[in-house]
Amino acid sequence: MSVRSRILRPSDRLRYSPGSLLLVVGTAGSQPDRFVERVVEERGVVLSLTKVRTLLAGRVSEEEMEPRSRELLEAAIAKRIQTGQSVVVPIAAFDPAERERYVRLAHAERRPRHLILLEAPNDQVADEERAELNELRRALDAGELGAEGFQTVMRLGGSALSEVKRIVFAPPPRED
Secondary structure (H helix, E strand, O other): OOOOOEEOOOOOEEEEOOOOEEEEEEOHHHOHHHHHHHHEOOHHHEOOHHHHHHHHOOOOOHHHHHHHHHHHHHHHHHHHHHOOOOEEEEEOOOOHHHHHHHHHHHHHOOOOEEEEEEOOOHHHOOHHHHHHHHHHHHHHHOOHHHHHOOOEEEEEOOHHHHHOOEEEEOOOOOOO
């Protein structure tokens, strides 16, 4: 599943191909859910574990909540990808196995796969997140995320976080 990965530079408007999978990864302090809600233009493309948990609240027991939420999220992502629709998944964790699960779904359908790493100030990074965050940073900077199947990657931190105004899923503009 290894591909050649490009490191993109931030801009005020990020454009991805329609039908792409975009994972937005960050610490809990960087609030990937809030970032995605603020910048993604098309609302229906965002699928998150938080949304699924909210939908299941009161319908399943606490012991079943986590596995059932993950199962439903994965099924919803798979269905959207299979029908050629774009998907944005905010993840407040750095587990490579979780990223791989979603990337494999998109890879199986030959859909583009992208990752944005949200940086948080050091005081907002929990000690248990620090080692995994540093490893992901290192892999991103070294161009190694192609081995995970990501075709493009981007690192957003500091002022670049507020500079991004929109993420859209549209074909590139025609050159007439």
